[in-house]
Amino acid sequence: MILSLSKTYDPKPVESKWSRMWQDKKVFASKIDKNKKSFVIVIPPPNITGALHMGHALNNTLQDVLIRYNRMLGFEAYWVPGTDHGGIATQNVLEKMLKSRGKRKEDIGREKFLELMWNWHKECGDTILNQLQKLGCALNFSPENVRFTMDDKRAKAVFASFKNLWDKGLIYRGERMINWCPRCGTALSDIEVEYEEEKSKLWHIHYPLENGERGITIATTRPETMLGDTAVAVNPEDERYANLTGKKVRLPLVDRIIPVIADEKVEKSFGTGALKITPGHDLLDFEIGQRHNLLIETVISFEGKMTNCPPKYAGKSIQTARKEVVEDLNAGGFLEKEEHYKHSVGKCYRCMTHIEPLLSEQWFVKMKTMAEPAIQAAQKEEVKFYPETWKKPFIEWLKNIQDWCVSRQIWWGHRIPAWYCAKCSKNGLIFSENGILNRITFKHGAKPIISDNKPDKCSDCGSDELVQDPDVLDTWFSSALWPFSVFGWPEKTAELAYYYPTSVLVTGYEILYLWVARMVMSGMEYMGRIPFDYVYIHGTVRDKHGKRMSKSLGNGIDPLVMMEKYGTDAMRFSLISQAIGGKDMPFAEESIIGGRNFVNKLYNVSRFISMNLNENPKTNVQAKPELSDRWISDRFHEVMQSARKYMLEYDLPNALLTIYHFTWDEFCDWYLELAKPRLQTEEKDHVMCLILHIFSRIIKALHPFMPYVTEEIYDSLKHSIGGKEFLINETYPASDAAASDSEALRTMSSIMDIIVEIRTIRAQFEIHPSKEIDVILASKDAKALDNVKENSSYINRLAKVSNLKFTADNAKPKRAVSAISGPFNIYALTDGIIDFEKEKDRTLKTMEKLSKELAFCEEKLKNPDFINHAPEIELKRVSERKKETSGKIERLRKILEELD
């Protein structure tokens, strides 16, 4: 039936058929099986912000390979699916959608907005799961199996974690200088700020003395913040300013009198050596301000607008204010210099808006004590990194960890489970209207009630006027619990006991700190052990020029379009084969073509097999395996051995490429070609048996990498070879215990070499491929000659030789073109007239090469240092090569003589 099928593989119907089938039959479901060891991966849950991109495709393909492979090794392999609510990022998506309809979230209110968010979660979550399914992921997508970072069970985990940290005093509320994104309207943690070089200016501004005399000149990149300056600082060692320290200067435009102070943190060499101090809007300034008891003036609001400043600037944007302040300073004669200056500017990792350091009351988690066990685990390699290079930065980051700001002033997320009493002072709160923010502040000394449900009444005064903290938790707070929350923690479930710790976490390095480090810390904190044995870190998929793919650059490649165009297996092949050493990969669409061609090759092998398969093959054919049979079996054995070794080292690309090259370059190009004539003889069933045997194992070996085409082929072969319903339930091919048949390998390779030599002659002398020629094979090595003679049909077939003669006489016949291969002289006899010049050229060229080789060997063997220091095996190798080469040279010389 396959006979009638197209010569090229059509992935679409195959993929939709199997992906549906796999789900319907629950092939990827996992059950607790105490007799088996588990192999577990929890998916890095994709944010429900839209469609999956190339990075997701790579990340999930790699996981899928590991899951399928380990399932085939006999482990109870379980890949846990889920999605992440994605906090700010997801809220931004919806806000944008609202905006396109001319609305803001405040117009519809928190409750309605959250309703929309949940609808979006359903819609987008389904899209993502569909895409993962298309990618072929061995995930069980039954609704009850799919986790979400904000579903009820995960909410319980989040509360349990929060409560635990609170009870231990590791979570606290405090007023700090935090990173504020004015566009998202929320605080961010330190690692959520991305720094980017920007061209700017360094403005030199003169602050005159109180009495109007020459004062001090500061340098700044943020002139607009001078409106909030409450001091000027210089280094205590700086002699230039020694006489000014302690004096007062007049702040231009504002007319505030501020002191000149001395602080060690000021760099003498930077700018003018004098630093304007704005404690309300800069972290360093804030610290210096604390040390010197300076006033804090807030001149930038949470909306990113000027406030509490001369009316002229009030309400204006930072950019506008900057421009006007500079103009006004210039007009007033205060601006002394404007230099071009490049510096790095902090931006929001979600919207790339400039970050404002602002003073704000937020929730923080103390990290130092939690980091310690994680550092230990990494150092003792309880958790291992692939590639290892990440171990050091991982540990260093943990060592320098700062407290984590976990509260976010957005609506989408886990609401902070803290309740305040509107009445009493002990648990009380103060509401403060602050622009768009409806901030809550503790009353002095008050403590909130930590509860996941609204408490009936205040534990202190009995009032029922309890208000929940309006903030939500950082999305990474729930992600940090993922490896055990997915199994029902804090409940002590059977799943948790069986599946935790998981086997490997597959992720990109960009979320190593944001996510991986926090999982390790919380794994240690709550489970008492690491959440995964290995962290397998891959690179970033970039565009073909190495640039980051992004919507704004328009250089993104959509994996769905690629799957549609070339097939999923082809895209997976391309991604896997480039995922080398955790390095970034420039990805070009053309690179998928190679994968598509390979998929097509496999498909055509299966067609070839189907075309040659007898309805009722005689199964008990007892035929002696011939050379090519022994050779291919042996090669398969070697290939599987090395593929398994690569898999053990998480070197997926090399595992795949090893099988790929074997399949294409050896099985197809040599073995099948040699098998073809045998299919016309009574040997046929026997040969088909072997072909099926090898090919079905190739298909199994490739299945983790290319699940669809292999499943399809396997299915089409099932009536001949039997086997399980689905490939994933088969056993991964082992390297056969059979002893390596090195003689078969050697003989085969010398025959292959002879064939290549004859083919080269044919190509060079333009002998038409269909024209058969006569060849004489001469050698003094009788044994070698015999070995080849036994399998001379291989040469007949693959080099198109009609008449092959063997002789011990090395003499070159007239009208022959010659070549040398191993111990053989090859003489190709052609009817036509031979271009003797060409032949001579060719021979001389070979001679030159051989002479060089001989010289090289001789030189080495003459070198006493080499003889004394090189290992035995190397010595042997070189002297053997010398012997072989000089033999060849001698034979070639005779041939040359006869040419003249």
Added chain:
RNA sequence: GGGCGGUUAGCUCAGCGGAAGAGCAUUCGCCUUACACGCGAAGGGUCAUAGGUUCAAAUCCUAUACCGCCCACCA
């Protein structure tokens, strides 16, 4: 300012101590009934530079140059 990676064939990258490899591209010849998404053959590299270690270095070490990432409160 610290740390990490890269520099190998026209392009994208493997190799990481014993005489340079793959895919794509190029050239030549083939529709050889599994596959032109194919088959056969060929051309193409003083492995960034300079030193060093070694009998032997693309491979190890040290500098230099350029490129790229990550981390860091230099205004």
